[in-house]
Amino acid sequence: MKTIVTMGPSTGSKEVVKALAEAGTDGFRINFSHGSMEIWSEYVNYITDAERELGKPLSLIGDLQGPNPRIGDILIGEINFVPGEKIHFTFGTMSKNKEIPVPYREFFDIVKPGDTILMSDGAISLKILSVDEGEAVAAAETSGTISSRKSFAIKGKKLYLPYVTPHDIECLKFAASYNFSHIMASIVENQGNIAELRGITSKLFRDPPEIYSKIETEEGYNNLEKIINVSDGIVVARGDLGSHFPMEILPKVQKEIIRNSRKLGKPVVVATQLLSSMIESTTPTRSEVVDIYNAVLEGADALMLTNETAVGKHPVEAVSWLKKISKEAITIYKEDKALLEDSLFHRFAFGLTSLSESLRAKILVYTKSGLTGKIISAYRPEKGFFAGVPNVNIARKLALYWGASPAVIEAQSYDDGLLKLRELLRTDGIIKNGDILIETFRFKEGEMHSLRIFYVR
Template identity: 45%
Template sequence: MNKEFDIPPITERDLENIDFAIKHDFDYIGLSYVRRRKDIELLRDILRRKDADLGIIAKIETKSAVRNVKSIAESADVVLVARGDLGMNFGLEEIPHLQRLIVRSALESGKPVIVATQLLESLIEKPVPTRAEVVDVTVAVSEGVDALMLTGETAVGKYPLEAIRWLKRIVTAAEEKVEIYTNRRVLSLKARYAKGVAELAEDLNAKLIIYSIRGVTARLISLLRPSVPFFVGSPSNKQLRKLNILWGIKPLHVPANSYEEGLEKTYETLRIKGAVEVGDLVVLTYGLRSDEQVIKIRKVTS
């Protein structure tokens, strides 16, 4: 406990796992025991040389990682609060504060964040969570996390399906009733555009429909935690899988030959599914690589 071992950030076994992930078209790869930004950059360089489209999840679980969490978050694609190993390196009373610090650092860096380990630990043996576990999950939701990850509950627990159902039930109730932390500090032109679109949809109480190929606009809007439903159409199943981890996004696979065609096909798909109904206001948007942005406001009439 409280000791970090000076081992290489990427081992031979890790390289084998990377090749396995590439071969089987994984979307993300997690890097354990991250200590500094350079560890992420080393993995990024390996993936680049292998021409691999894999996102990097940085697991924050060591004292060095906590000290360097801001620079790690800036370099990684996703940040994971690994509460199990944090509990081995810090006093248990520090974990809630560390969780908040890591979550805020990720969101302020514009990166999605996952909280994992011992969310509903009692469901390993019992079919109902404790009151403390319900509060713990609700607090994580209020902090603005993108995702919650069960571990032992589904890996070795007696009630894996009940654990998933309970987690969904608690999260749904929390999202309806608690105030969720939102970081609306923006820097880039694209981020300012995303903020404008999100606030326009909120002011109009309109549903938001995005067509995205690379997922950039969708990620930026998700970071703002808009209070209205928003849907993302894309021709890329891989991008949609990557986006599925982000807060609030409802993804749809919509092949198209252009952004304009894709946006209209996404709208029509939602009409057919009943997600967009007569009388609804919708804000439709897409952004081109040239920094040209298209925004449409439409009232559904028939």
């Protein structure tokens, strides 16, 4: 089970990032909706420093804001309110008083009295009372705090914004300059969104990143299979899903997204409010433990912490608990394995994982593009697998795949890569006398292919 953390003020130091990596973090997410490029650059430096010091590939993940409507800047800092209190929305990019600035004229055209505005992953609910040109008044149905640039949703309605925004373009340029391995695409509602994004990343990046589609809306959920087919991975964005679906059916939505992603052989990440209590507490609640446990048993490839590490008081402890719970859940995780695609490549990977489990063997693979490792991961070998790759960019991409332990190995050939990978694992004490190894490399139809079985002495 892979672990992703979100960077923020609580993780904004070299020491904390290294501690998070040592605690078992596989990928670091930078939310491009918050902060500045100067701060993001510092985060990247902390992550790559930890990567070098620990000799452990760490995924660099950029999360785009997307066509996600957000309020403007509240210059007084934040607005606190209680149920029944009136809240004023005004048109503009900023407000100096206790008003919420909305930088979209269309908002005031489509919102009507009786509509509900949801914020903070659905935790804040505001009922519209009246609307005038450039102004709306709402009554708070919940207590809460609103600060600058927070996202919002109009329940049952949609603001139509361009999919890739100018802000996103600048963020992609930043990500390209640092060779980010992954981009999380927000509010993906159809396969065309991903085609548009890939067209941009293919021009900006020397080595285009993996694109993980965040399923956050009803339209995205309804187009789920089409989106999965054109994505490298999927994110179950439970916070925003909670603004578009009744809370009581969210477990069903999560299960369906995971099930369909697994059926199509794509990695799936479960995110948001996994350990919310640990923003303040040093230990999780029992319900959080059960939630994480069930996400693992449902088949998630990775779990992603958001506020727990971005602004929480105990980011390292949160990761430690996440790893502890998921490790326990994996001990009883079972899946009825079946061929995901009727191709020779998939039949080979399926047979390879079955053989490794029958022999209780460790799989070693050398892959120049990472594709062989990705296909093997889809069949979830019980002992995982070790993958030698030629550069750090491929290693960072593989780092989020289920069971993958990538290492950068410079090699003259596939055989040379496997030999060096075996020697590295022996030196690190991962391979021991008595172990059984299965070594292989890329599978290409029409070529002779070898699969070697070793008994380590």
